[in-house]
Amino acid sequence: MATDSHPRTPLNAKSRTSPYASRQSLYAARNRNLLMYSSAVIVFAVGVTYAAVPLYRMFCAATGFAGTPNVGTGRFEPARLVPVDGARRIKVHFNADRAEALPWTFTPQQKFVTVLPGETSLAFYKAKNESKKDIIGIATYNVTPDRIAPYFSKVECFCFEEQKLLAGEEVDMPLLFFIDKDILDDPACRGIDDVVLSYTFFRARRNAQGHLEPDASDKDVQKSLGFENYEMAPRAEIRNAQPGKSP
Numbered sequence: 536m537a538t539d540s541h542p543r544t545p546l547n548a549k550s551r552t553s554p555y556a557s558r559q560s561l562y563a564a565r566n567r568n569l570l571m572y573s574s575a576v577i578v579f580a581v582g583v584t585y586a587a588v589p590l591y592r593m594f595c596a597a598t599g600f601a602g603t604p605n606v607g608t609g610r611f612e613p614a615r616l617v618p619v620d621g622a623r624r625i626k627v628h629f630n631a632d633r634a635e636a637l638p639w640t641f642t643p644q645q646k647f648v649t650v651l652p653g654e655t656s657l658a659f660y661k662a663k664n665e666s667k668k669d670i671i672g673i674a675t676y677n678v679t680p681d682r683i684a685p686y687f688s689k690v691e692c693f694c695f696e697e698q699k700l701l702a703g704e705e706v707d708m709p710l711l712f713f714i715d716k717d718i719l720d721d722p723a724c725r726g727i728d729d730v731v732l733s734y735t736f737f738r739a740r741r742n743a744q745g746h747l748e749p750d751a752s753d754k755d756v757q758k759s760l761g762f763e764n765y766e767m768a769p770r771a772e773i774r775n776a777q778p779g780k781s782p
Contacts (some may be wrong), residue, residue, distance in 0.1 A: 664700035
């Protein structure tokens, strides 16, 4: 009879694990999960810091907050861009301002246009660099009364984008917009016959995150955006510079 010369191993010998080893494995797994979670939070926080300005502008553009017209909100389906026959026409007035530090002339090419809800309209502004140096400008905008802002949608505009004009250069800047037909269902917008769209041009600069921004005081910029009646939190660099605050 053949015999097995190798000693037999109990079936459950390999599956036996000491309580200490089990606890060690559990703690190690928890620590890995905690490390991954913490790293994700840090990466997200850094990303939000760098994207704060563009994200804030996207929020304002998507919600119409404080008179900021909507841009790119998914309202541009062809079926929605149809004038509502029989609706009251709305007169849109155009305003242009510039900071004193910007040696440009900036004017609307038309004083106003009248549009029906759902009707697209094309308007133009003209800008000219009166200096002998190339200059980069950046424009902010708002619309009044601010309750119409959620319905004032811009298909194409020149706001919040780098506008570089060579010395003595003059350019036309197009603006394609419409007033969403949903305004007819908003009781707060009944009786609105006139709207004012205002643009303000500033000399541009790059902030610490490399984003272009108006080279002006926060007060002047917030006023151009229609936020002068809202309390705004100070910038991070200003908060960190305060006594007792770590950079």
